[in-house]
Amino acid sequence: MSSRAKYMALGVLDGTSVAVEKVVENPALNARERRPTFIRACREAGAQVVIAAHGSYCIPSALEARRGRLRLLVGEGRPEDLRLREAGAWEFIYSSLLATFERAKGH
Template structure:
């Protein structure tokens, strides 16, 4: 049986951060088999919410747009045994996602974690104004 891939995309099917994308989707054999409004858009724990939802939906693989895998998200996916790959934000969904993506390394997790902290600070600053 083919793998179920979970990722986040915008209306034009371009990849966007877990914390910003419009949709969370599941893909099997190049076909979108599930699409929902990204639960991170209404959650305080944005990136981990997406990771948890992908696990909940039974994903075998997660394609995380660059900057999406903060440490808690990474831990959720690793603990569940989900394969994790990264892809550039803005790339378009195509049939062979695993060929267009790369395995996640520690640098990706560190960068994503810093980006998540920066986003939280910016939200707090602009929320107070």
């Protein structure tokens, strides 16, 4: 999950392949609201597209992405064989429920 990853990889998306240009520490690791903090950091880094794992985009992060005009994609597989799909309403609902359960458990 992007909000739990130790690092953020910043790069260029060309079709379905990603060329990583820079790796930085993930600022969301110590945040209370990890997913929106992650999206905010992507926006501040100048991203146009964010690729994250299933369960990474809650409703507040989707609103944050909309403010920054970010395109949100869900990526599955390894970087060399990446399958991408647009994040939709069900992704936001699932991620929001997952975030609520994680907060209740103290993660």
